[in-house]
Amino acid sequence: MPRDKLLNTYSERIRHFDEALRLQTRRINLLSLARFVVLVSIIWFLVLGIKTNAFLFYILSALMLVLFLYLVGIFNRHKGERELLRQLLLLNEKELACLKHDFHDLPDGSEHADTSHPWSHDLDLFGKGSLFQYLNRSSTLKGSAMLAALLTSEPGTAETILHRQKIISDLKDRIDFRQHFTASGELIKEKEGDHKDISHWLDTSTYISKYRWLFYLALGVSLLSVFIVIWGIFDPSRFLILLYLFVLNLTVLS
CATH class of the missing domain: 1.10.287 (Helix Hairpins)
Structure with a gap:
């Protein structure tokens, strides 16, 4: 364009x-x-x-x-x-x-710089005014690392190059999709270590997952609590039962 x-x-x-x-x-x-x-x-x-x-x-x-x-x-x-x-x-x-060539406030990818790399330092791929700073539109740390890896590695085969060109050709006119995707990523506000923490959380089994009956008990307590809240609107004395359920939830199900 x-x-x-x-x-x-x-x-x-x-x-x-x-x-x-x-x-x-x-x-x-x-x-x-x-x-x-x-x-x-x-x-x-x-x-x-x-x-x-x-x-x-x-x-x-x-x-x-x-x-x-x-x-x-x-x-x-x-x-x-x-x-x-x-x-x-x-x-x-x-x-x-x-x-308008005013992109020097964008992330410059300095964290990806490697002086021992065969060509990245000579071509100024990273740092102030670098190619990375001009190209980078990633909104996550993982995306930034993937772009850095693409810039510092050889495609390998002609098929890989053609495949990447095909992807770029498909995306170049889909500005709404690209920007919505990027803007949604910006809402995440990712911090260093988040990916590791989430992976650890996904791999960790919770206490309630070990005992299936606790899941149904927690669900039953939640539904009963909602019922008692509605009931308590008409009879405030019933809120005392809700207190007992809260203690049960706090001591056993949490």
């Missing part, structure tokens, strides 16, 4: 995502206000129910609680979408800057 067309494309996408981000922020503010109003309604109906002992107010309070939880779910989803839009905006601003 010609440079001028790329400049226009990224500029247009910046305007698009900036407007989308503003709109999403307004939605989130409205949802915050709606959550507050519903929360006040829950308390108000509950107080009226206690004062008048009218069953209708308890029902209305319970319905408001359901609505509140629904709004919380929508609010969290919109917050996630806003963060994705923010990353997409930053990504296009970064691409526009790179086209």
Whole structure:
């Protein structure tokens, strides 16, 4: 794609995502206000129910609680979408800057530099103003390491080169897919050692997985707790049972 067309494309996408981000922020503010109003309604109906002992107010309070939880779910989803839009905006601003040869604030891959490597040092593959700094669009540490490995290793066969060219040809015009993929990766906020910690966690068997009956007991306690909470709305004395279940969950199932 010609440079001028790329400049226009990224500029247009910046305007698009900036407007989308503003709109999403307004939605989130409205949802915050709606959550507050519903929360006040829950308390108000509950107080009226206690004062008048009218069953209708308890029902209305319970319905408001359901609505509140629904709004919380929508609010969290919109917050996630806003963060994705923010990353997409930053990504296009970064691409526009790179086209203007302003990429020196990006990760330069110095951690991958190896002075004993046959050609990486001579070709300035890593470091300030390096090829790695210009090419790198990875959003994870693993992706950064894979790019460094590709730059410092020989393809091996012509088929490998052709295969990589085919992949690049397929992705070059799929800007929405590429940027969404990269922006989603940026949301992870990966730190050094995370991959090792997750691998260790996946390989470690938990206490509850050794005894299958504990899983069903935990599930039963959770369902029973929900039932008692609902029951406790109409009869507060039942909340004492919930305390016993909490102690059981804390001492046995955790």
